[in-house]
Amino acid sequence: MSREVIMAKRSDYISWDEYFMGVAILAAQRSKDPNTQVGACIVSNDNKILSIGYNGMPLNCSDDDFTWERDTADDNKYFYTVHSELNAILNYRGGSLEGSKIYVTLFPCNECAKAIIQSGIKAVIYRDDLYKDTKEVKASKRMLKTAGVDIIEYQSTDRVLEITL
Ligand SMILES: Nc1nc(=O)n([C@H]2C[C@H](O)[C@@H](COP(=O)(O)O)O2)cc1CO
Numbered sequence: 001m002s003r004e005v006i007m008a009k010r011s012d013y014i015s016w017d018e019y020f021m022g023v024a025i026l027a028a029q030r031s032k033d034p035n036t037q038v039g040a041c042i043v044s045n046d047n048k049i050l051s052i053g054y055n056g057m058p059l060n061c062s063d064d065d066f067t068w069e070r071d072t073a074d075d076n077k078y079f080y081t082v083h084s085e086l087n088a089i090l091n092y093r094g095g096s097l098e099g100s101k102i103y104v105t106l107f108p109c110n111e112c113a114k115a116i117i118q119s120g121i122k123a124v125i126y127r128d129d130l131y132k133d134t135k136e137v138k139a140s141k142r143m144l145k146t147a148g149v150d151i152i153e154y155q156s157t158d159r160v161l162e163i164t165l
């Protein structure tokens, strides 16, 4: 009687969380913002990537013609940049984002929180919370919590992946 030997599968594959946060981190690398690069990845509850975004100027507003200054009152990047989360929501070409989750490298601001809530996203998985002491992020958390959106801090595994591009 012959017994079939089944080859074991790979065991060091990345987890879903590492995969989606990794995609968000890679998307952030597309940002032209000299100070802060942010990436977002929207995922369905059956783990399909629905949309991706990073922070940048609106379509047809050249990132060479608009300023990237942050501390100049008259004209600064905050007037122009679309946040990664909003870009990911607006980039979506399917039907509804109802019930999806968003992986983001930086905690969403209050404006993005509104868009997240209104688009039906039900969970925010964030990596950094650099601006947690600002009024915007406090307002964001208040809204997200009130609206029943789960807020989950990404737990780093410290896995280092090397990719040659
Ligand atoms: N969650 C976020 N998503 C984003 O895409 N951004 C963008 C807006 C700016 O382009 C940049 C922040 O610039 P700075 O204030 O750290 O120099 O990141 C900012 C936040 C912060 O709430």
Ligand SMILES: [Zn+2]
Binding pocket: 083, 084, 085, 086, 108, 109, 110, 111, 112, 113
């Ligand atoms: Zn925002």
